Amino acid sequence: MQLLKLVESQIQIGVPLPWNVRNRDCTLLLAKAYVVRNESQLEMLLERGMYVDAEEVRALAAAQAPPPRTIQSIYARWTGAIDTLELLLPALPDQKAGFAPRIHALATEILELAALDTDIALFMAVRQDQARHLRYGYSHSVYTALLALLMAQRLGWTPERILQLTQAALTMNASIAELQGHMAHQDHPVLDRQRARIRQHPHDSAALLERAGITDAGWLAAVRQHHEQVGGGGYPTGAAAVDEPAQVLRMADVFMARISPRTLRAPLSIQEAARQMFRDDQGGPLSMAVIKEMGIYPPGDLVQLASGELGVVLRRGAEARTPLVAAVSDAQGRSVTSTLQRDTSDPAYAVTGAATDRSLLARVPPERLYGYALDA
Structure with a gap:
């Protein structure tokens, strides 16, 4: 038996001993779980000399060590981001205490994945699983967040603004995420009641966020305005003045929707979607940010x-x-x-x-x- 000598800092008064304590001759002095009651008792034991079996120390250290971190591929992490959003958004009204840190963690994960390998990130967004329409509401938000943050980085935004934008992208469709999946999967045109919910969803989503404790005015404004258009003509209010984050969200949202498949229609090609975006934006800095970031033929094409x-x-x-x-x-x-x-x-x-x-x-x-x- 290999013995290790104990020092005062390893014994806590009033706390059960985590191992058996012995003297120099290996004779048991104190059994595991014994509680040293006071300073005088501890001083007496230290004078006698206290030792512990090295095997017991190693066994305890192994038992207390954190479990090894599970290594995930970058592809699994992207899928996991969609899984996480699919858990978070439906329970949004009941998460007042915990929603903000969870969505912050998810936004941070997406920023990290985008930085880890932007080409793979774009590949995952462009080459979507066409058989999983019912998850469209969640995958669309994740990949819209990706494109929006890449646009913002290209435009030179601060990290704080980019994080805010990413959180807004993940939550802009909180009130209709399930509906979006059903609409992508359905084999008939949009119904009037569905269209009414779509037109109201920017305000409904912002209201859900407020009920969950979100107070960030910029985040909430981006969600409310992400279907408004500069000069008017958008919805739900037809406002003519639109904040820049909402403009970025709208462009990323529409672009990703156009290249995503539906049961009733095939996706637009990247090139046609880019042409339409460039035309709608009249070649402005937002459409140019998308084109410069993705290229004419992006990963996954x-x-x-x-x-x-x-x-x-x-x-x-x-x-x-x-x-x-x-x-x-x-x-x-x-x-x-x-x-x-x-x-x-x-x-x-x-x-x-x-x-x-x-x-x-x-x-x-x-x-x-x-x-x-x-x-x-």
């Missing part, structure tokens, strides 16, 4: 190459039209088992346009393109 191959965009390139691409078919359009990276700045592999049939994307998981060693 399926493109046709001059070589005849189809490829999935992996990473943005030095130029908007020259991304790094992973070929997923050969020149004859047949799927390939190996993934070959193509530098589209090379004329032999230049992007000739976006692919029209995106069904191949469903068979290309991100792990195949980026690998598994992206844990954080």
Whole structure:
């Protein structure tokens, strides 16, 4: 038995001993859980000499050690962010004490994931799971938050403003998140009662946030105004003056909605959605922030190459039209088992346009393109 000598700081008066205490000859003096009652008793024991079995010390340290941190892939963390929002928003009215720190933690997670690998973040947003329409209300908010924060960073906003914007994006549709999923899944046009809820949801969502204890005026204003338009014509009030955060939210919201699939319609291509956004914004700084951040062919887009191959965009390139691409078919359009990276700045592999049939994307998981060693 290997003995370790105890010192005064290791014994707490009035607290049960966590191990057996022995003398130098290994004779048991005090059994585990014995309580030293006062200073005089402690001084007497220290004079005699107190020792503990090294194995007991190691066993106690192991038992008290925190559990090892579970390592998650970056892809799982993005899915987990959607899961978290799906738990938070439906219970919003009952979370007055705990909602603010939870949504702050989720916004911080999204900011961290975006910084960890922006190309993978965009890949996850662009290449959405078309079979999971019922979760659309939550995935849409998460990916809108991503695009909004990237726009704000491009515009040079402070970290505090960007965090506020991210929280607003996550909660702007709090009152209709479930409805959005049902509408994405339904096989009939929007009903009048659904349209009425949609038009009222900016105010309803802000009211839910206030009931949950949110008092940040900028956050609440962005939620209330995120469907208003500068000069009027938006909803729910038709206000002509709209704060900049709400303008960013509206553009990110509309852009992500246009590239997202529904049961009744296919998503717009990235390029067509960008054209419409640029036209609506008249080439203003907000639409340019989106285009500069994503490029013409963002990660997750399926493109046709001059070589005849189809490829999935992996990473943005030095130029908007020259991304790094992973070929997923050969020149004859047949799927390939190996993934070959193509530098589209090379004329032999230049992007000739976006692919029209995106069904191949469903068979290309991100792990195949980026690998598994992206844990954080």
